[in-house]
Amino acid sequence: MSYLPIAPGGQVPVTAAGELLLFSTPPAPDAVHTVLVSAELTAVSVEREVVAALAEAAGGRLVEPRHFGEDRLVSRAVALLRHRGQxxxxxxxxxxxxxxxxxxxxxxxxxxxxxxRVDPAVIGLVELAGEERILLGRNARHGRFFSLIAGYVDPGENLEEAFVREVREETGRRVSQVAYWGSQPWAVTGSLMVGFTSVTEDEDAISETDGELAETRWVSRGELDQLPLARPGSIAHAMITAWRNAL
Structure with a gap:
């Protein structure tokens, strides 16, 4: 059995090489919660300072959970500990x-x-019809980077309806040809992000927006490198990268 200490915010310890730091014995006797992630892995919730000290003692560091966005065991561990804590x-x-x-x-x-609990959310590419440009947005509250349009599913909606609504509310555009792309668990918020592709003929907004985005911008493949984008490990980064490479 291996043990993985996780901070309340989902941060995990890694080695100097960036690999997940696991322990052969329980790393903290005063762990807040413990969950069995798999037959070989137990996750323990430990205060951030303790996890940071464990990582430092092993010559490593503490990283945000997005670094392991594609690691299903880490996602499960973070989600289960979040469930226990709430x-x-x-x-x-x-x-x-x-x-x-x-x-x-x-x-x-x-x-x-x-x-x-798992909360479904939608996210996706909006491509301008007849042109090779996608619509990116910068959030009004924490808009350090440009990302795809996203939001939570309302009660009574299916996933496609939720994506159409979110694009209309946040950008004022209408979309069609909504197609499933892929999905990713986002354990820190207890979400399951479901990705879609879509097309719009509305280059400009045709209705008022909800103010969630500080800025929207049509971006070509050649312009992507000039913008701060959603970080690696996120489905937004994976979708933007896939579109960039689809030549």
């Missing part, structure tokens, strides 16, 4: 929760099982 009481009767032996399923006062 869920304390049965939402039906208010009774304190206990957890199954592996630390995954919560048990309510009447034996009710509560499974980890």
């Amino acid at each position: 869920l304390l009481y049965d939402p039906v009767d208010g009774s304190p929760l206990s957890f199954s032996e592996d630390g995954v399923v919560a048990i309510g006062g009447e034996g009710r099982q509560i499974f980890p």
Whole structure:
């Protein structure tokens, strides 16, 4: 059995070479929560300072969970520990929760099982019809980089409807030819990001927007290198890269 300490924000320790730092014995006796991620891996929730100290003692460092965005075990570990940290009481009767032996399923006062929550979100490429340009946006609150249009699915929507709505709300454009591209778990927020491609004939906005984006911009392949883009490890980066290389 190997043990992976994880900070409350999902940060994980890595070696000097950038590889995941695992321990053969529990790395912190005062771990807040413990979950069995697989038959070979247990994740433990430890204060950030403790995880950073463990990494430093091994000659490594602490990194954000996006560095392991494609690692399914790390994503599962972060998501399960997030579930443990947020869920304390049965939402039906208010009774304190206990957890199954592996630390995954919560048990309510009447034996009710509560499974980890996953929130579906949509994200995708909007390409201008007849031109090789895609629409990128910069978020109004934390807009350090340009990324794809994204948002959460509303109750009663299917995924395609959610993407059409998000593009219209955030950019004022109408899209068609919505097609599935791929997906990625985003464990830090408990999301499952579902990616789509689409086409619009609206070069300019045809309706008011919700103000979530500080800026939108049509970008060609040659202009991508001139912009700060969504970081590696994210589905946005993977989709932009795939479009750039699709010549």
